Amino acid sequence: METFVKPDIDWAALSPVLVLLGGAALTMLVPLFLPVGVRRGFSAFVAAAALIGAGVAAAILFAHDDSGRGIVADALRRDRLAELAQVILAGAGLLAIGVSYREPGRREGIGDYYTLLLSAVGGMCFFVSANSLMTLFLGLEWFSISLYIMCAIAVDRLGSLEAGLKYLIVGSFGSAILLFGSALVYGATGEIGFEAIERAAAGGDRFLLVTGLAMLLVGLAFKVSAAPFHMWTPDVYQGAPTPVTAFMSAATKVAGLVLTLRLLTTAFGSQEELWTLSLAVIACISLAWGNLAALVQTDVKRLLAYSSVSHAGFLLIPIAVGTPLGGRALLYYLMPYAAMNVGSFAIVAARERELARPVTLSDLSGMGWERPFHGIAMAIFMFGFIGLPPAGLFLGKFYAFSAAVERGWAWLAIVGVVATVVSIYYYLGVVRAMYVSPGELRLAPAGGSPPRDPALTTAVAASLAVTVGTFFAAGPLIDLARDGVEFLRFPF
Amino acid sequence: MITTALIVLPFAGALVLWILPWRTSTAAGGLALLVALGELALWVGTVVNFDFGISGLQYDAERTWFSDLGVSYKVGLYDFSLWLVGLTALVAVASIGYGMWAGRVRPGAYFGLLLFLTGATVGVFTAQDLLLFYVFFEAMLIPLYVLIGVWGGAGRTGATIKFIVYTMGGSLLMLVAIIAFGLDRGSFDMTELGTSDSTWIFLGFVIAFAVKAPLWPFHGWLPDAYREAPAEVSALLSGVVSKTAAYGLLRIVLPSFPEQVADWRTVVLVLASIGLVYGSLLAFRAPDVRGVIAYSSLAQMCLIVIGLFAFNDSGLNGALLQMVNHGLISASLFLLAGTVERRTATGDLHLLGGMARGRPVLATLFIVVGVVALAVPGSTAFAGEFLVLNGIFPVGWGWAVVGAAAMVLAAMYVLRLVSAVLHRDVGTMVPDAALDLRPGETSLVGMLVIALLALSFWPAGITNHVFGGQPQQAVTTRFSE
Numbered sequence: 001m002e003t004f005v006k007p008d009i010d011w012a013a014l015s016p017v018l019v020l021l022g023g024a025a026l027t028m029l030v031p032l033f034l035p036v037g038v039r040r041g042f043s044a045f046v047a048a049a050a051l052i053g054a055g056v057a058a059a060i061l062f063a064h065d066d067s068g069r070g071i072v073a074d075a076l077r078r079d080r081l082a083e084l085a086q087v088i089l090a091g092a093g094l095l096a097i098g099v100s101y102r103e104p105g106r107r108e109g110i111g112d113y114y115t116l117l118l119s120a121v122g123g124m125c126f127f128v129s130a131n132s133l134m135t136l137f138l139g140l141e142w143f144s145i146s147l148y149i150m151c152a153i154a155v156d157r158l159g160s161l162e163a164g165l166k167y168l169i170v171g172s173f174g175s176a177i178l179l180f181g182s183a184l185v186y187g188a189t190g191e192i193g194f195e196a197i198e199r200a201a202a203g204g205d206r207f208l209l210v211t212g213l214a215m216l217l218v219g220l221a222f223k224v225s226a227a228p229f230h231m232w233t234p235d236v237y238q239g240a241p242t243p244v245t246a247f248m249s250a251a252t253k254v255a256g257l258v259l260t261l262r263l264l265t266t267a268f269g270s271q272e273e274l275w276t277l278s279l280a281v282i283a284c285i286s287l288a289w290g291n292l293a294a295l296v297q298t299d300v301k302r303l304l305a306y307s308s309v310s311h312a313g314f315l316l317i318p319i320a321v322g323t324p325l326g327g328r329a330l331l332y333y334l335m336p337y338a339a340m341n342v343g344s345f346a347i348v349a350a351r352e353r354e355l356a357r358p359v360t361l362s363d364l365s366g367m368g369w370e371r372p373f374h375g376i377a378m379a380i381f382m383f384g385f386i387g388l389p390p391a392g393l394f395l396g397k398f399y400a401f402s403a404a405v406e407r408g409w410a411w412l413a414i415v416g417v418v419a420t421v422v423s424i425y426y427y428l429g430v431v432r433a434m435y436v437s438p439g440e441l442r443l444a445p446a447g448g449s450p451p452r453d454p455a456l457t458t459a460v461a462a463s464l465a466v467t468v469g470t471f472f473a474a475g476p477l478i479d480l481a482r483d484g485v486e487f488l489r490f491p492f
Numbered sequence: 493m494i495t496t497a498l499i500v501l502p503f504a505g506a507l508v509l510w511i512l513p514w515r516t517s518t519a520a521g522g523l524a525l526l527v528a529l530g531e532l533a534l535w536v537g538t539v540v541n542f543d544f545g546i547s548g549l550q551y552d553a554e555r556t557w558f559s560d561l562g563v564s565y566k567v568g569l570y571d572f573s574l575w576l577v578g579l580t581a582l583v584a585v586a587s588i589g590y591g592m593w594a595g596r597v598r599p600g601a602y603f604g605l606l607l608f609l610t611g612a613t614v615g616v617f618t619a620q621d622l623l624l625f626y627v628f629f630e631a632m633l634i635p636l637y638v639l640i641g642v643w644g645g646a647g648r649t650g651a652t653i654k655f656i657v658y659t660m661g662g663s664l665l666m667l668v669a670i671i672a673f674g675l676d677r678g679s680f681d682m683t684e685l686g687t688s689d690s691t692w693i694f695l696g697f698v699i700a701f702a703v704k705a706p707l708w709p710f711h712g713w714l715p716d717a718y719r720e721a722p723a724e725v726s727a728l729l730s731g732v733v734s735k736t737a738a739y740g741l742l743r744i745v746l747p748s749f750p751e752q753v754a755d756w757r758t759v760v761l762v763l764a765s766i767g768l769v770y771g772s773l774l775a776f777r778a779p780d781v782r783g784v785i786a787y788s789s790l791a792q793m794c795l796i797v798i799g800l801f802a803f804n805d806s807g808l809n810g811a812l813l814q815m816v817n818h819g820l821i822s823a824s825l826f827l828l829a830g831t832v833e834r835r836t837a838t839g840d841l842h843l844l845g846g847m848a849r850g851r852p853v854l855a856t857l858f859i860v861v862g863v864v865a866l867a868v869p870g871s872t873a874f875a876g877e878f879l880v881l882n883g884i885f886p887v888g889w890g891w892a893v894v895g896a897a898a899m900v901l902a903a904m905y906v907l908r909l910v911s912a913v914l915h916r917d918v919g920t921m922v923p924d925a926a927l928d929l930r931p932g933e934t935s936l937v938g939m940l941v942i943a944l945l946a947l948s949f950w951p952a953g954i955t956n957h958v959f960g961g962q963p964q965q966a967v968t969t970r971f972s973e
């Protein structure tokens with residue numbers, strides 16, 4: 001009988017996750033002993049500190065690591081891909097705190113919210129470094145469960161509960177498919193470690209392997225809301241409290257796509273004929289579905305949700321091509337994308353607080369002039385989502401299309417271009433609503449200016465700075481992205 | 493350094509205008525006008541020190557942007573782009589001045605956007621990296637969208653959507669072409685592009701420029717955009733922004749795709765000829781002032797493309813001269829249309845008329861611009877069109893016949909416009925109290941007219957100072973001197 005050998009644990013490599021978990025413990029327990037009035041400030045402060053700590057830890061690891069190595073008996077991988085993703089995730093979480101801070105709601109249990117936020121980021125940080133099917137699933141459930149609760153956290157609002165439940169059911173369905181896929185891959189190869197799967201894949205049962213991989217991809221596609229597995233996205237994005245939507249729209253994509261890249265290149269790098277084209281097809285479906293459905297939306301959160309589906313398509317293009325350039329494109333794209341997502345939902349949140357009701361396009365009319373900073377920021381985000389300079393997303397799309405063209409898939413780039421042209425209509429619809437549409441500003445019944453919200457404004461300003469900064473500082477950031485994917489074994 | 497300053501100055505001015513609060517249109521417009529005048533002065537300084545003996549790049553500056561795909565911030569001036577930058581600066585001064593004179597609501601935003609547009613246009617004319625070129629090319633769309641969408645006329649929503657979807661549809665295809673071209677070369681540096689024999693890449697560029705110019709049949713956005721925009725925005729749009737398309741054909745398509753240009757020349761010439769005649773006919777039938785100018789703009793851009801695709805010394809020289817001419821002419825005409833609309837609240841030709849009586853300055857400027865626009869012999873437009881026809885004649889006399897016929901049509905629509913606005917009976921919408929041009933208007937339009945007259949006296953001022961004196965060779969060798 002084999003004895004259990006305790007694996008070496010590289011605590012330094014786990015530090016981002018540990019810092020976040022420590023922060024989560026603090027925000028869960030300490031506020032209970034504090035007066036209600038200071039709970040929010042304390043929790044937000046601890047959460048911000050933990051996220052900054054995690055981000056700094058990941059950045060330090062990034063600076064020290066050269067090539068990657070497996071840790072904790074190869075269950076996780078310590079490499080720059082994970083660390084760069086962790087920095088982005090921590091940044092997205094930090095921005096989300098700014099958006100959340102003044103969210104109206106119960107104040108007693110406010111610590112729970114930040115606990116869940118930290119736990120979700122921690123789970124994602126764990127997830128992106130997953131190096132076996134077991135840790136993959138563990139990380140996925142870890143952050144997903146946190147997100148399910150976060151979606152339902154506004155318990156006095158029916159929409160929020162509905163969103164949480166819907167996300168729970170559909171998300172569990174996705175997880176189950178992913179888990180079943182993992183089992184099939186294990187059945188085909190007898191391995192759960194990514195590298196081991198790669199080694200054993202050639203000799204394994206072909207049918208089981210293909211089915212298993214397909215189910216893995218479907219499960220991940222659920223998480224990154226790629227069509228046709230996006231059905232939950234508009235409902236959940238719309239129903240969840242807007243700061244939660246802001247966070248999860250950005251962070252889930254980062255985590256899910258980075259892990260998809262890692263899984264496919266590490267475990268299935270030599271089986272590229274199984275996934276490159278099928279991912280490209282999913283990308284095309286997402287682009288088509290997301291953009292067409294967004295055209296007819298009037299609720300701004302739903303519109304942005306479909307925009308998120310379409311961007312899942314854009315983001316799958318660089319993964320599908322399976323080249324180093326694609327890897328760089330993905331990581332670079334995620335930086336401005338995450339910031340723009342949080343930023344645009346933050347503005348929706350601000351508007352929602354002002355009007356005390358869900359924001360439709362016509363609720364935005366005149367906002368551009370009455371709230372100049374939010375208006376300009378939103379306009380830049382919208383122009384950026386289209387892919388107009390000076391937003392980093394312009395270069396992100398440029399890189400994604402470049403990756404497709406370099407691979408010889410100019411058709412995929414052209415699909416992306418056509419999707420972009422379609423998207424112009426609804427993104428500009430938001431700008432049009434803010435600046436062009438006639439009609440009076442519809443203030444909240446109380447009238448007057450909304451209360452100042454420096455935390456949210458700071459988050460918007462930071463998102464804006466990242467959005468524009470990634471454009472001008474593209475060179476160094478792409479170097480970082482290159483370091484991030486340097487040691488992945490791309491099939492092409 | 494100077495090139496960078498030419499690009500950055502308007503952008504910096506725009507930022508200042510957006511950030512500071514402005515109480516009056518005059519203050520914001522005044523600052524914008526100062527910036528535009530500064531831009532013009534900077535350009536004059538550049539011209540004085542420019543070496544016109546060579547066709548190569550001057551005043552260039554370069555900084556790596558991101559290295560893995562070989563993209564850099566590289567800018568510089570060729571002798572022909574210098575004139576287009578000058579055109580941009582001059583039209584910007586007139587347009588911004590006109591906007592200030594007319595007064596616009598939310599002046600900070602408005603004049604900032606005008607300066608942003610100016611900066612982006614200068615960027616297009618000076619960028620020497622394909623991606624940078626594309627960035628500026630797209631950056632022009634943002635201010636145009638907002639300017640037309642917010643300050644435009646009643647049909648502005650439809651006009652902006654049409655405009656943006658048309659032009660971005662074209663230019664995004666160009667993005668794919670740029671990517672394919674740049675990856676193939678390993679660098680996006682426009683001075684080292686070399687040639688390509690890919691028809692797809694060629695078409696990607698040509699369609700983008702055909703939409704922007706516009707050429708027939710890609711002009712669907714044109715009448716609405718030109719009609720709905722504020723007068724000074726139309727002036728910039730048709731005077732300057734449309735020239736970026738002709739510039740792109742000249743700078744990228746002609747030098748880099750010699751085989752395709754030869755193969756597709758007939759197709760392009762057929763489209764351009766159709767557009768020339770069709771645009772002229774529509775201009776003759778258009779019911780309003782802006783419509784006449786808009787469709788004449790379509791016709792003129794087609795003529796410029798004919799000159800470019802003649803691809804010989806005379807044709808290229810003529811095309812470039814005509815680019816500057818048409819820029820000045822259509823900017824003046826749109827500003828004059830603006831002055832007329834201000835006085836009568838309509839552009840409908842049936843409701844106008846008789847405005848010459850008691851308004852000598854308006855009548856004089858209108859007629860002078862009109863006479864130049866119809867290319868009366870001795871005018872700079874005549875010189876330009878003559879060179880174009882002279883260039884296209886050796887390619888095939890039929891093209892020259894079409895071009896010459898279009899000159900007759902130009903006379904018809906310009907004279908119809910002049911008589912409908914200035915002569916005939918006094919229109920129902922023309923109040924007796926409508927004033928003559930005010931000094932502000934006179935000086936702004938007058939400035940453009942003086943430039944036109946100066947060029948009429950000395951068109952060689954431009955034709956002798958472009959392409960290092962040898963257009964065809966300069967284009968064939970891709971301006972590498």
